[in-house]
Amino acid sequence: MTDVLLRIEALSKRFGGVLASDAISLEVPAGELHAIIGPNGAGKTTLIGQLAGEIAPDGGRIEFAKADITRLPAWRRSRLGLARSFQITSLFPDFSALDNVALAVQAHAGHSFRFWRDARSEPGLREPARAALARLAIAERADMLVSRLSHGELATRPRMLLLDEPMAGMGPDESARMVATLRELKGELTILLIEHDMEAVFALADRITVLVYGRIIASGAPEAIRADEKVREAYLGEQEAGNA
Amino acid sequence: MNHLFMPRNAVVVVLLLLLAALPLYASLAGNPFLVTLFTRILILAMAATSLNFILGYGGMVSFGHAVYLGIGGYAVGILAFEGVASGFVQWPLAIIACALFALVVGALSLRTRGVYFIMITLAFAQLIYYFGVGLDRYGADDGLSIRQRSAFAGPIDLSNRTQFYYLCLLLLIATIYVTWHLVNSRFGMVLQGSRSNDRRMRAIGFPTFRYRLTGFVIAGAICGLAGALLANHTGFISPATMHWTRSGDLIVMVVLGGMASSFGPLFGAVVLLTLEEALPLAIRTLATPLFGDVAVRMGEYWQILLGPLFLLVVLFARGGIDGLLAGSRRD
Numbered sequence: 001m002t003d004v005l006l007r008i009e010a011l012s013k014r015f016g017g018v019l020a021s022d023a024i025s026l027e028v029p030a031g032e033l034h035a036i037i038g039p040n041g042a043g044k045t046t047l048i049g050q051l052a053g054e055i056a057p058d059g060g061r062i063e064f065a066k067a068d069i070t071r072l073p074a075w076r077r078s079r080l081g082l083a084r085s086f087q088i089t090s091l092f093p094d095f096s097a098l099d100n101v102a103l104a105v106q107a108h109a110g111h112s113f114r115f116w117r118d119a120r121s122e123p124g125l126r127e128p129a130r131a132a133l134a135r136l137a138i139a140e141r142a143d144m145l146v147s148r149l150s151h152g153e154l155a156t157r158p159r160m161l162l163l164d165e166p167m168a169g170m171g172p173d174e175s176a177r178m179v180a181t182l183r184e185l186k187g188e189l190t191i192l193l194i195e196h197d198m199e200a201v202f203a204l205a206d207r208i209t210v211l212v213y214g215r216i217i218a219s220g221a222p223e224a225i226r227a228d229e230k231v232r233e234a235y236l237g238e239q240e241a242g243n244a
Numbered sequence: 245m246n247h248l249f250m251p252r253n254a255v256v257v258v259l260l261l262l263l264a265a266l267p268l269y270a271s272l273a274g275n276p277f278l279v280t281l282f283t284r285i286l287i288l289a290m291a292a293t294s295l296n297f298i299l300g301y302g303g304m305v306s307f308g309h310a311v312y313l314g315i316g317g318y319a320v321g322i323l324a325f326e327g328v329a330s331g332f333v334q335w336p337l338a339i340i341a342c343a344l345f346a347l348v349v350g351a352l353s354l355r356t357r358g359v360y361f362i363m364i365t366l367a368f369a370q371l372i373y374y375f376g377v378g379l380d381r382y383g384a385d386d387g388l389s390i391r392q393r394s395a396f397a398g399p400i401d402l403s404n405r406t407q408f409y410y411l412c413l414l415l416l417i418a419t420i421y422v423t424w425h426l427v428n429s430r431f432g433m434v435l436q437g438s439r440s441n442d443r444r445m446r447a448i449g450f451p452t453f454r455y456r457l458t459g460f461v462i463a464g465a466i467c468g469l470a471g472a473l474l475a476n477h478t479g480f481i482s483p484a485t486m487h488w489t490r491s492g493d494l495i496v497m498v499v500l501g502g503m504a505s506s507f508g509p510l511f512g513a514v515v516l517l518t519l520e521e522a523l524p525l526a527i528r529t530l531a532t533p534l535f536g537d538v539a540v541r542m543g544e545y546w547q548i549l550l551g552p553l554f555l556l557v558v559l560f561a562r563g564g565i566d567g568l569l570a571g572s573r574r575d
Contacts, residue, residue: 054447073451074443075445075446075450075451078448083448092436092437094439095440104449107449107450112430112434117430119429125430
């Protein structure tokens with residue numbers, strides 16, 4: 001049960017003079033919801049980018065499901081079950097919500113060198129897409145939520161979800177619904193979550209890692225993080241660690 | 245299909261009927277030039293359709309698409325010159341040569357984006373243009389006359405203008421039909437998704453490069469066939485066929501007609517090439533009473549009117565003619 005699904009070893013990335021990832025090592029067991037927090041510029045998005053295969057690390061190793069994926073292109077990682085979420089601007093604006101999710105289904109339904117049949121009338125793509133939309137009860141507000149969680153990625157049945165600030169810009173109601181959705185997903189998926197909303201992070205996460213200037217300064221259960229002196233100093237300082 | 249009676253569809257039907265009846269009208273009116281003009285329009289519409297496939301649907305702004313008209317044309321011209329007149333040899337070779345060239349260009353240029361992609365496709369086209377200029381055996385920059393049209397079996401005789409016109413019409417409709425299937429298939433979904441957001445496509449598991457390359461090759465192959473038709477039509481092939489301004493003309497047709505629409509390139513080709521004939525005439529006719537002999541020269545500057553027209557379309561009708569007819573950009 002506590003198999004390690006994602007293992008990061010001494011991952012390093014430098015942009016000019018800035019160390020965005022400074023020998024980051026981290027293990028995420030299967031089934032865990034692991035949150036990464038840190039002040040702006042801590043290198044959180046760079047870390048997700050390296051995990052998703054969009055940024056090549058300078059050094060270190062990434063292991064997913066016991067396979068070395070450090071040099072794999074993004075689309076191969078996706079096929080292994082490592083799905084990355086996107087924010088609103090990253091949708092395919094020319095497609096409907098259903099088209100978006102169907103495209104994600106198609107991505108994992110063999111090759112797409114199929115030149116003739118109308119893809120929008122293929123039940124094999126449409127049905128799972130409809131089911132994914134319905135399951136998350138977003139039929140009535142499909143546009144908003146699909147884009148946020150990019151539920152398209154969920155339709156591909158990933159093993160692990162990389163979420164980059166899914167609640168950015170959301171109102172309190174939507175945030176609450178997103179927390180509920182994530183809590184529901186938590187049992188079946190391993191999730192790596194980057195989020196600014198501390199309330200949500202402390203409510204959801206099994207473990208929290210704090211990143212400052214590309215370096216891990218603390219990692220552990222929410223209570224331990226809340227009590228950690230270094231964390232208070234570096235990050236939680238002015239916004240009152242407790243918050244709940 | 246509940247939009248069956250949209251103005252766009254009505255226009256398509258009327259246009260196709262007119263195109264089908266054109267040779268009859270031309271012979272009744274005693275104006276064979278019309279058939280010549282519209283054969284050319286059909287062929288360039290086919291080239292523009294192939295460009296729209298990668299530009300409109302795939303987001304690949306190839307600025308060297310006329311090079312395939314040239315390669316296809318030279319395949320026909322060179323084979324005819326060397327004594328191989330059979331269309332069964334000429335046309336497949338024209339298509340294969342273009343597909344191979346597109347494979348090489350695509351493999352290199354599709355690794356880049358935006359302006360770089362435009363410049364690399366242009367550079368490759370110019371490379372072949374100057375290669376054509378240097379082909380001393382085949383007329384260099386004076387070009388090469390093709391004395392005999394491609395020979396096919398049985399009753400097919402391409403030197404019959406009417407027959408050739410209908411063959412071009414048939415091949416154009418087939419091209420539009422095939423591309424329609426391509427863009428709505430799974431393959432087309434990947435192509436269109438990659439136009440919107442290639443990074444996300446890769447993140448959800450599509451190796452997009454190979455699909456984009458395949459699309460690029462298909463477009464080149466179709467345009468190669470158009471090139472073989474064009475060489476047969478004019479009985480002549482020269483480097484000018486693949487000059488970069490010709491590639492620009494094809495882009496204008498696509499944008500004017502409406503990107504990412506099935507019949508847009510046909511609209512664009514019809515409008516652009518008829519204006520090319522009609523505007524000089526109109527200017528001459530209108531200006532003669534005012535300026536006398538000078539009016540004849542004024543007709544040569546018809547593009548002064550075309551420019552602002554194109555500007556208006558780009559500024560106010562992003563969907564081109566097709567968009568105006570459909571009412572909205574997309575349905």
